[in-house]
Amino acid sequence: MKKVLIIGSGGREHALSWKLSQSGNVSRVFVAPGNGGTSTNVPIRTDDIDALIKYAKQNECLTIVGPEKPLESGIVNRFQNEGLPIFGPSKEAAMIETSKVWAKEFMKRNRIPTADFGAFSDPKEGRAFAASMDFNCVIKADGLADGKGVFLCSNSGEVSNAIDRIMIKKEFGGSGNKILVEERLVGIEASYIVITDGTSCLPMGVAQDHKRIYDLDQGPNTGGMGAYSPVPMVGPGLEEEIKSEIISRTVAAMRSEGVPFSGFLYAGLMITEKGPYVIEFNARMGDPEAQVIIPRMESDLYPYIEASVAGNLSSLQPIKWSKDSAVCVVLASEGYPSKFQSDEPVKLPKLDGKRNIIFHSGTKLADGLLLTSGGRVMGATALGPTLEDAANSAYLIADQVEWRSKYMRKDIARAAIEFLMST
Ligand code: AMP
Ligand code: GLY
Secondary structure, three states: OEEEEEEEOOHHHHHHHHHHHOOOOEEEEEEEEOOOOOOOEOOOOOOOHHHHHHHHHHHOEEEEEOOHHHHHOOHHHHHHHOOOOEEOOOOOOOHHHHOHHHHHHHHHHOOOOEOOEEEEOOHHHHHHHHHHOOOOEEEEEOOOOOOOOEEEEOOHHHHHHHHHHHHHOOOOHHHHOOEEEEEOOOOEEEEEEEEEOOOOEEEEEEEEEOOEEEHHHEEEEOOOOEEEEOOOOOOHHHHHHHHHHHHHHHHHHHHHOOOOOOEEEEEEEEEEOOEEEEEEEEOOOOOOHHHHHHHHEOOOOHHHHHHHHHOOHHHOOOOOEOOOEEEEEEEEEOOOOOOOOOOOEOEOOOOOOOOEEEEEOOEEEEOOEEEEOOOEEEEEEEEEOOHHHHHHHHHHHHHHOEOOOEEOOOOOOHHHHHHHHHO
């Protein structure tokens, strides 16, 4: 029996720990630092790599990295130097997420479909390139910005404002030393996620996130206000195309360029009239995508994690998936993604914890009391025989959770349900 240490504190990490706790191969699941919903929390911050190494060594754990920041800091390289097993990509391979400029240039030289772009370290040149696109473009900070360094522009004023905030005011710090100016794509967004050992890969599923704070995709971007899986607009033919044209090509090119990628690889896609294009790659599982992908997984997750670390994923059977759909409605605190209240007591309904689950993110336990501690507080998640059933059940859970400033979107999965009705 194995012990596992999961690094992170969000809903994604709760979903991973929920799944691995059910594994016949795993005796203990530790989460560092975890949240009010995860059970065996270890009070070590995700940036304290020395302390994490010490803990994993002492407890003989296999470590799984949830979020991108520790990957960028080279946590995987550090663990590997110590001979410790760790799931996730190296610092160099994680560049596919941590530098948008690197990722775009990688895609261009490997003919992976993505929007046309220019990369600039001079604001004036960036603006001139945007002008050549009639200012109908997307401007992005190069580095990590918690999903907030992306500006969709349609006129000169919006372009100037975006460049000013990223490069002059440096709202995202050093992440804004360079910018990307991209062609603006139109289509349906979907996240396609695989597990890979650097050579072979197995699909983890397709999900759609709802990034804007308000219904009908209005208002500012957030970390994700809800998700569902599978995505009916992505049928088997399209999935094959994504696998061969995007995923397999990416994994092979990373290896041939000397930066083999192992871990969860996430392709954020725009399904356009001309086929699927990559908007971005993430070097990890998505959040809240994990909360709808993991509950649909019928196979034990642990052997796949272990095989990704050992480099022998091809020796395993394909992962078994439930035919059910899953929907996760994120419950946030009013005001998020700007200012919001914390430390509000939360009341939870009693659930079966199998098909109806609450994955915590911004919660903490204080003297046995469950309190809010972040903008996105938890995800009400349900499985159902249809997407509509799953959505109804998820909203039933969401309605039963109580705290003073609870806020949620009311239209998670609605467009997909309407798509299914119309076909
Ligand atoms: P990113 O952080 O790169 O995933 O971008 C955040 C969001 O901006 C995406 O989820 C899309 O909704 C939007 N976006 C990014 N790039 C483009 C693009 N080239 N065309 C259209 N929308 C985009
Ligand atoms: N749900 C988007 C992300 O995890 O980046």
